[in-house]
Each structure stands twice: as structure tokens, then as C-alpha cells.
Amino acid sequence: MSVYAHSPATLKHAHQHCQQIASGHYENFPTASKLIRADLRPAVAAIYAFARTADDIADEGNASIAQRLLQLEAWEEQLEHCFEHKSEHPIFIALQDSLERFDLPAQPLRDLLTAFRMDCTIQRYATEQELLFYCKHSANPVGRLMLALHGIQDRHAVHASNCTCTALQLTNFWQDLSIDHPKGRCYLPESWLNPHGFSGTALIEGHIALEQAQPAITHAFEFTHQLYQEGLSLLAMLPFRLRLQISATWHGGMTILRASERTPNPLIERPQLKRMDWLSMVPRTLRDTLHPKKIATKG
Numbered sequence: 001m002s003v004y005a006h007s008p009a010t011l012k013h014a015h016q017h018c019q020q021i022a023s024g025h026y027e028n029f030p031t032a033s034k035l036i037r038a039d040l041r042p043a044v045a046a047i048y049a050f051a052r053t054a055d056d057i058a059d060e061g062n063a064s065i066a067q068r069l070l071q072l073e074a075w076e077e078q079l080e081h082c083f084e085h086k087s088e089h090p091i092f093i094a095l096q097d098s099l100e101r102f103d104l105p106a107q108p109l110r111d112l113l114t115a116f117r118m119d120c121t122i123q124r125y126a127t128e129q130e131l132l133f134y135c136k137h138s139a140n141p142v143g144r145l146m147l148a149l150h151g152i153q154d155r156h157a158v159h160a161s162n163c164t165c166t167a168l169q170l171t172n173f174w175q176d177l178s179i180d181h182p183k184g185r186c187y188l189p190e191s192w193l194n195p196h197g198f199s200g201t202a203l204i205e206g207h208i209a210l211e212q213a214q215p216a217i218t219h220a221f222e223f224t225h226q227l228y229q230e231g232l233s234l235l236a237m238l239p240f241r242l243r244l245q246i247s248a249t250w251h252g253g254m255t256i257l258r259a260s261e262r263t264p265n266p267l268i269e270r271p272q273l274k275r276m277d278w279l280s281m282v283p284r285t286l287r288d289t290l291h292p293k294k295i296a297t298k299g
Contacts, residue, residue, distance in 0.1 A: 164231030
């Protein structure tokens with residue numbers, strides 16, 4: 001079936017619906033930013049609307065875990081119907097149009113749903129590998145879809161994108177330690193905590209002083225710094241407009257990570273960013289956009 005199976009009016013309404021959802025959130029996802037090429041913005045908004053709605057389902061506080069999982073299963077069925085040109089939901093009509101118009105891969109969308117299911121059922125991680133598995137499904141698909149939209153398939157670019165997206169996801173976790181722990185969530189894996197004589201449960205219950213937890217938290221910051229550095233080579237592989245967008249996102253993440261490192265006790269307080277923190281990003285963003293570092297890639 002052709003990408004034009006739906007009438008122009010139906011497609012227009014579907015894309016407008018997605019744009020309305022995207023315009024209300026923006027967050028870290030480059031939702032239809034003016035820096036994104038105009039012809040790509042409707043597709044970015046469709047991808048965002050799909051992910052935003054699934055995220056809302058996973059985080060729906062009044063629903064039981066079983067109910068949320070059933071709703072995510074229904075959302076995945078809609079996705080499969082989309083691939084088969086059978087969905088009449090406006091988000092999936094716009095998504096189908098975008099997938100076919102730009103020959104986008106389907107797997108990153110399925111991966112996102114895997115992460116949303118994990119959000120419903122997993123509140124702590126045993127190993128670093130488990131934590132990275134979550135990031136592989138929650139954050140990295142966004143980068144892969146953005147690269148695909150711009151026709152970028154180079155494996156070095158994909159690797160650098162994965163590193164950057166994972167670093168951004170981890171940065172979000174570390175800045176929210178004081179928020180997640182009271183909710184019973186701990187993203188610091190047990191394999192980072194156990195060598196220092198405590199568990200995630202003890203950390204969540206507030207039985208661990210900062211002095212004991214500090215080595216694990218410091219390791220988390222250093223681990224994330226390394227991912228950012230490994231992802232920096234991505235900028236040299238991007239077209240100018242996308243490079244500016246991703247450079248700003250990269251430096252924004254690094255600014256938040258540094259603020260988390262400066263926070264006296266991230267277990268009980270969230271990092272506070274000052275106006276100068278954001279202003280200092282501007283020259284760095286422009287520098288790395290105009291003169292991206294061509295870092296040697298592995299392999």
C-alpha cells in the first residue's frame with residue numbers, strides 16, 4: 001500500500017495532532033526544533049507523540065502495574081497495525097507516513113516500548129550491564145531514529161550516538177537521585193554499591209550516609225563523563241543544523257552533570273543550575289559546532 005493511502009486531509013490532521021503533543025513538552029528530545037530541517041519536523045513530532053504517549057501510560061500513577069502493561073500491549077498492537085497500514089489512530093497514521101517517507105527502521109520504536117515496560121516493573125538494577133540494557137532501549141533509539149531521518153548509517157556515528165544518548169539518560173538519573181529514592185527507585189546498580197558495603201534497598205530506605213555512598217556516586221559521574229567523551233566524535237559526522245542541535249544537547253547534559261557533581265549531597269537535594277551555567281554553554285556549543293573534534297573512532 002502506498003504512503004498516500006490516507007487522504008491528504010487525514011494526513012494533515014494526523015501530523016497536526018502530533019505537533020500539538022510535541023509542542024507542549026520538548027524536554028530533551030529535539031521535538032520539531034527550528035534547528036531541525038523543516039521537512040523532517042513532522043516526522044520528529046510523530047515519533048515524539050508515539051513515545052510521549054507510551055511514557056504517559058507507563059507513568060500513570062492511578063493505574064496498577066498490570067493495567068499499565070495491558071495498555072502498553074495495546075499500544076504495541078497499534079504499532080504493529082501501523083506497520084501493516086491498518087491503524088486509524090492519528091499518531092500512527094502520522095508515524096506510518098513518516099516511516100515510509102524516510103525509510104525509518106521499526107526496531108527502535110519496539111525498543112522504546114521495551115523500556116517503558118521496564119519502567120513499570122523494574123525499580124533497581126543488579127549490574128551495570130542491566131542498567132545499560134535499559135538505556136539501550138530507553139534513550140539510544142531516539143538517536144538512531146534521528147540519524148536515520150538524516151540518512152546517516154555510519155556505524156561509528158551510531159556508536160557515538162548511543163554513547164551520547166546513554167550519557168544523557170544517566171545524567172537524568174543522577175540529577176534525580178533525591179527524587180527517585182523516596183519513590184523506591186534506585187538506578188545505581190548493585191554491582192556499584194555492594195563493594196562499599198550496602199545495597200540499593202538500604203540507600204532507598206535512607207540508611208546510608210553520603211560518606212559511604214560517595215564512592216559509588218563518584219563512579220557514576222566518572223562513568224557518565226566517559227560516555228560523553230566517547231560520544232563527542234558524533235558532532236563531526238553530522239550536517240550543520242543537526243550538529244548545532246546535538247552540540248547544544250551534549251553541552252546541556254554535561255552542564256547538568258557538572259552541577260550534580262557540585263551538589264553537596266545529591267541524595268537529598270537536586271542540583272541547582274545558575275544562569276551562568278547556561279550562558280557558559282553558548283560559546284562551547286558554537287565552538288564544537290563550527291570546529292567539531294574529529295576524534296579517532298574505535299574499530
